[in-house]
Amino acid sequence: MTSLTIRKILFATDFLESSRLALDYAVAMAHHFGGEILMLHATELPAAAHEAEAVSGLPSVSRKLAEAALNNLAQKVKRAGVQVRTRVAEGVPSKVILEATTSEPVDLLVLGVHGIHRGVSHLLLGSNTEKIVLAAPCPTLTVGAHVRAGVDLDMNLTGVLHLAPREYDSSPAATYAERLAACFQVPLRTEYLVDAVERDRVIQEQSEHWRFDKERASPDFPSRGSSEEEQSNLHPDTAKKADSTSLIVTTVNAASFYQRHLHPSFAYELIANAICPVISINTTYQG
Numbered sequence: 035m036t037s038l039t040i041r042k043i044l045f046a047t048d049f050l051e052s053s054r055l056a057l058d059y060a061v062a063m064a065h066h067f068g069g070e071i072l073m074l075h076a077t078e079l080p081a082a083a084h085e086a087e088a089v090s091g092l093p094s095v096s097r098k099l100a101e102a103a104l105n106n107l108a109q110k111v112k113r114a115g116v117q118v119r120t121r122v123a124e125g126v127p128s129k130v131i132l133e134a135t136t137s138e139p140v141d142l143l144v145l146g147v148h149g150i151h152r153g154v155s156h157l158l159l160g161s162n163t164e165k166i167v168l169a170a171p172c173p174t175l176t177v178g179a180h181v182r183a184g185v186d187l188d189m190n191l192t193g194v195l196h197l198a199p200r201e202y203d204s205s206p207a208a209t210y211a212e213r214l215a216a217c218f219q220v221p222l223r224t225e226y227l228v229d230a231v232e233r234d235r236v237i238q239e240q241s242e243h244w245r246f247d248k249e250r251a252s253p254d255f256p257s258r259g260s261s262e263e264e265q266s267n268l269h270p271d272t273a274k275k276a277d278s279t280s281l282i283v284t285t286v287n288a289a290s291f292y293q294r295h296l297h298p299s300f301a302y303e304l305i306a307n308a309i310c311p312v313i314s315i316n317t318t319y320q321g
Contacts, residue, residue, distance in 0.1 A: 038213035040067040040141040044172075046074045046131045047146065049103055056146030056177040057107065059311055061114050062189035063142060063175070066217075070117040072140070075104050076130035077122060097122060114187060128165040135172055141321070143174045147305055164302050168286055173210060173315045175281075176305045189218070196224040197284040197304070206319040211283035214313070286314045 045060040047053040064071050079087075083094035093101070104120045111118040123130045135143055147163050167174055196211035208224075215222035286301045301314045 036213070038067075038210070038217045040064075041069045042138070042140050043069050043071045043142045043144060044074060044131075044134055044140045045071050045144045046076065046127070046134075046166075047104070047107065048075070048127070050146065052146035052177060052179060054146070055181065056144050056175075057111070058185045059175060059177055059189075060144040061111055061116055062185050062187055063144070064116045065114065065187050066189055069141070070119070071111060072134070072138075073104055073108055073111070073118055073120045074131065074134055075100050075120075075122050076127040077124055078126065079124055126162075128162040131162075131166055132169055135170055140172050143170050143172055145174060145176050147176050147178045163305075167301060167305070167314050168316075170314075170316065171319065173313050173319065173321070175311050175313045177311050178305045178308050180307060180309050181311060182309065191218045191220045191281060193221045193223060193280045194218070195280055195282045196222060197282060198224055198226050199285055205285050205315070205317055206321065207283050207285040207315040210313070210315055210319075210321070214281065214283065280310045282308055282310060282312045284312060284314055285317060287317050 040063060043060050043064050045057060047057065060071055063069065077096065077100050079094065079096050083096040086094045087097070100122045101120070104122060108118045108120050121134070123134070131143070131145075134140070143166070145163065145166065163176070167176065194211050194215040196208060198205070198208060211222060211224075282304070284301050284304060301312065305312050305314070
């Protein structure tokens, strides 16, 4: 088995809190593998900014602010001893980020994922996130809204959990999970998701463990499972699949927009509920 190599990490940021936590993981991965971080911010400049740049021939205030914020983050990365470059690009974020994964070789894409709670328990992720996760040609490490802070520079993992679509899985994700566990010298556990019921159970467990951790940390935290309907779906005795110092590795398979609209991908739902980062790998990955 060949060892895992991660030399170039693309970190895409929107400067929100979820991105700052994701940066911790990007830095830890770069430190562990001796890699470099390319820090990218995609911005859709307003018409006034375009007009100001066209007239003056100089960067607009909006572009300057984005560059300054990115450089500020880069200085913190440099102080951790990790090489970093920055880039501000204009355009739709999903398109800009996907183009960056192919403009030069990228071994890992790191994203911070934020969502909006709708109703009692549903967390919706942005369309940009779904497009990126399903189409990225390289492994994508996503840090969701339920992941707790606290990763250190040495990234002391407790294990790698491979969620496989079926038994005897030989997908790129299976190989990647094996190599990742070997690199960090931690146990590898594989769970086979043989049907929709099993997939829903894993998602439910991840969401429920997040609720438990939040309520234990703050007794005044309002339970999201407040309705009788949701309470009936909880499984308090189920085994914990991953803790906050693990990594989950799973497979993604790009589907049509119509299919995604009717049935969100398992990886997409898992990212929204997982209490640890998720590395999603496309079935076409050749690494």
